[in-house]
Amino acid sequence: MKTEQEAAPEGARRAGAREWGGLVLLALPALVIAMDFSVLHLAVPHLSADLDPTSTQMLWIVDVYGFLIAGLLVPMGTVGDRIGRRRLLLAGAAAFGAASVLAAMATGPEMLIAARALLGVTGATLLPSTMSLITTMFTDPGQRRLAIAVWSGGFMAGGVVGPLVGGVLLEYFWWGSVFLPALPVMIALIAFGPFLVPEYRSPSAGRVDAPSIALAMAAILPAVYGIKEIAKDGPGAVPLLALAAGAVLGWVFVRRQRRLTDPLLDLRLFAAREFSASLGAQTAGLFALGAVTFFTMQYLQMVIGLSPLAAGLWTVPGMLLGVAGNLLVPMLARRVAPGTVVTWAFAAAAGSMLLVAAAGTSGxxxxxxxxxxxxxxxxxxxxxxxxxxxxxxxxERAGAAAGAAETGNELGIALGVAITGSIGTAVYRRLLAGDALPDGVPPEAAASARDTLGGAVAAADGLPGATAEPLLAVAREAFVQGMQVATVLLAVLLAAVAATTGVLLRRRRPAATPAAEDREEPRAREEAACDA
Known part of the structure; x- marks a missing residue:
C-alpha cells in the first residue's frame, strides 16, 4: 500500500522508451565528470614532466575546476530554468567538448589552467541540467527514484572506470589523452539530445544575482592564492593581502545574502544545527577524499614507481568498496541512527589517514x-x-538545501587539494632547501627538484645514475614527509568531525521506511520543490 508521499501526482504518466533512452544520455555526463576527477590525478606525474609547472601552478591545474563548478552550480541551475534546461545542456556539452580538446592540446601550464577553468564553467552547466531534466521526464515517483539511482550510478561508475581508462591511456598515449574520452560522450549528447530529451523552462525561475557569484569567486580565489603562495615562498605582503581581501569579500558576500529575497546561498538554512553539522561533515569528508586521492596517485607512481595502469588498478578496490558501502546505506539507516553511522565512519576515516601516514617510501x-x-x-x-x-x-527550501550540498561537495574536494597540497609543498620545499640535495646536481635541475617531486623525477632523467639515484631518494623522502604531515592533520580534522557529529546528530533516529524510500524520498522532495 502506497503512503501519501508515494502516491503518484494527479496527471503523472509513466515514462516510455524515449524517456529511458534520454536517461542513458543524461547519465553519461555524470560518468565523464567523475572520470575527469580521477584521471587527472593519475596524469599529474606525466604532465609535470612535460609541462614543468611550478608547485603553485600544479595545484591550480588540479583544483580550479572544482572551485568554478562550486561557485556556478546554483546560478547555472537558474539559468537553465530561464532559457531552457535542454538548451543549456546542449550548449554546455559543446563547450565542455571544446574545453576538453583545449586541455588535451595544452602546451604550457597557463594554457592548461585556462582550459581546466573553462571545463569548470561548462561542467557547471551539465550537472544541474541533467538532474532537473530527470524530474521533468519522470513524473511517476517510483520511476523517478529509479531514474535518480541510475543517474547517481553514473558517478559511481566514473569513479571505478576512471583509473582504469586513465591508466590505459597513459600507458600508450600522451598525458593529454585523458581528457579526450569526454568527446564521444558530448557528441552523443548533442546528436541525440534533441530527440530523446524534452525542453523545459520554469515560468517562476528566480533571478541570477551576478554580484553574488562575483563576490563568491572573489572571496575564495584570492584566499586560495594566498595559501598557495605562502606555502611556496613563506609569508609575504602580496599573499597576506590576498588572504585579507578574501576575508573582507567573504564578509560582504554574507551581508548581501542576508538582504536578498532570492539569495545564492540561503543562510537561514544554517539555523538548523542538523543541517549545519551534516553540510560541514560532508564538506570535510570530501576535503579528505580529494586530498588523499591527490597524494596517493603521485605516491604510487613517483615514490613506489608503478606505471599509470598499475597505479590505477591499485585504486580500484577502494572505489569498488565505496560503491558497495553505498549499497549498504538503506540497511544501515533502518537499523542504526544516521548520526551514529556518520560518527563512526569519520572515526574510522581518521584511522585510515594514519595508515597512509605510516606508509613511508616503500609502504x-x-x-x-x-x-x-x-x-x-x-x-x-x-x-x-x-x-x-x-x-x-x-x-519549500529543499532546492536551496540541495544546491548548498552540491556546492559543498565541489568546494570540499577543491579545498582539500589546495590546502593539503600547499601544506605538503611547504614541507617538501623546506626539507630540500639549502644543501639538502646531493653534490653534482646542476643548478637548473636543483631548482626544478626543489619545487615538486615531478620536477625532481624529470631532472633525474637527465642525470647520470650516480647523481640521479641520491636525488630521487632525497626528493621522495621529502614528498613522503609532506604527505605524512598532511594526512596526520587530516586525521585530526576527521576525528574532530566525528566528535562534533556525535554530539549534534545524536537525536536523529533510525529510519522506519523501506530502504529505497529512505534513499530517494528526500531527493524526490528536492525535485518537487525545483519544479514548483
Whole structure:
C-alpha cells in the first residue's frame, strides 16, 4: 500500500522508451565528470614532466575546476530554468567538448589552467541540467527514484572506470589523452539530445544575482592564492593581502545574502544545527577524499614507481568498496541512527589517514589499505549526510538545501587539494632547501627538484645514475614527509568531525521506511520543490 508521499501526482504518466533512452544520455555526463576527477590525478606525474609547472601552478591545474563548478552550480541551475534546461545542456556539452580538446592540446601550464577553468564553467552547466531534466521526464515517483539511482550510478561508475581508462591511456598515449574520452560522450549528447530529451523552462525561475557569484569567486580565489603562495615562498605582503581581501569579500558576500529575497546561498538554512553539522561533515569528508586521492596517485607512481595502469588498478578496490558501502546505506539507516553511522565512519576515516601516514617510501600495502578504508567508510557517510541535509531543511527550501550540498561537495574536494597540497609543498620545499640535495646536481635541475617531486623525477632523467639515484631518494623522502604531515592533520580534522557529529546528530533516529524510500524520498522532495 502506497503512503501519501508515494502516491503518484494527479496527471503523472509513466515514462516510455524515449524517456529511458534520454536517461542513458543524461547519465553519461555524470560518468565523464567523475572520470575527469580521477584521471587527472593519475596524469599529474606525466604532465609535470612535460609541462614543468611550478608547485603553485600544479595545484591550480588540479583544483580550479572544482572551485568554478562550486561557485556556478546554483546560478547555472537558474539559468537553465530561464532559457531552457535542454538548451543549456546542449550548449554546455559543446563547450565542455571544446574545453576538453583545449586541455588535451595544452602546451604550457597557463594554457592548461585556462582550459581546466573553462571545463569548470561548462561542467557547471551539465550537472544541474541533467538532474532537473530527470524530474521533468519522470513524473511517476517510483520511476523517478529509479531514474535518480541510475543517474547517481553514473558517478559511481566514473569513479571505478576512471583509473582504469586513465591508466590505459597513459600507458600508450600522451598525458593529454585523458581528457579526450569526454568527446564521444558530448557528441552523443548533442546528436541525440534533441530527440530523446524534452525542453523545459520554469515560468517562476528566480533571478541570477551576478554580484553574488562575483563576490563568491572573489572571496575564495584570492584566499586560495594566498595559501598557495605562502606555502611556496613563506609569508609575504602580496599573499597576506590576498588572504585579507578574501576575508573582507567573504564578509560582504554574507551581508548581501542576508538582504536578498532570492539569495545564492540561503543562510537561514544554517539555523538548523542538523543541517549545519551534516553540510560541514560532508564538506570535510570530501576535503579528505580529494586530498588523499591527490597524494596517493603521485605516491604510487613517483615514490613506489608503478606505471599509470598499475597505479590505477591499485585504486580500484577502494572505489569498488565505496560503491558497495553505498549499497549498504538503506540497511544501515533502518537499523542504526544516521548520526551514529556518520560518527563512526569519520572515526574510522581518521584511522585510515594514519595508515597512509605510516606508509613511508616503500609502504605500498599501507597506502593502498588506507586509501581503500577511507573510501569504504566515507562514501556511505556522504550518502547519509546528503540525506540529512535535505531532510533537515523545510520542504519549500529543499532546492536551496540541495544546491548548498552540491556546492559543498565541489568546494570540499577543491579545498582539500589546495590546502593539503600547499601544506605538503611547504614541507617538501623546506626539507630540500639549502644543501639538502646531493653534490653534482646542476643548478637548473636543483631548482626544478626543489619545487615538486615531478620536477625532481624529470631532472633525474637527465642525470647520470650516480647523481640521479641520491636525488630521487632525497626528493621522495621529502614528498613522503609532506604527505605524512598532511594526512596526520587530516586525521585530526576527521576525528574532530566525528566528535562534533556525535554530539549534534545524536537525536536523529533510525529510519522506519523501506530502504529505497529512505534513499530517494528526500531527493524526490528536492525535485518537487525545483519544479514548483
Amino acid at each position: 605500498l600495502a599501507l597506502a593502498v589499505a588506507g586509501f581503500t578504508l577511507l573510501n569504504l567508510v566515507l562514501n556511505p557517510a556522504m550518502v547519509l549526510t546528503y540525506d540529512l541535509i535535505l531532510t533537515s531543511a523545510p520542504p
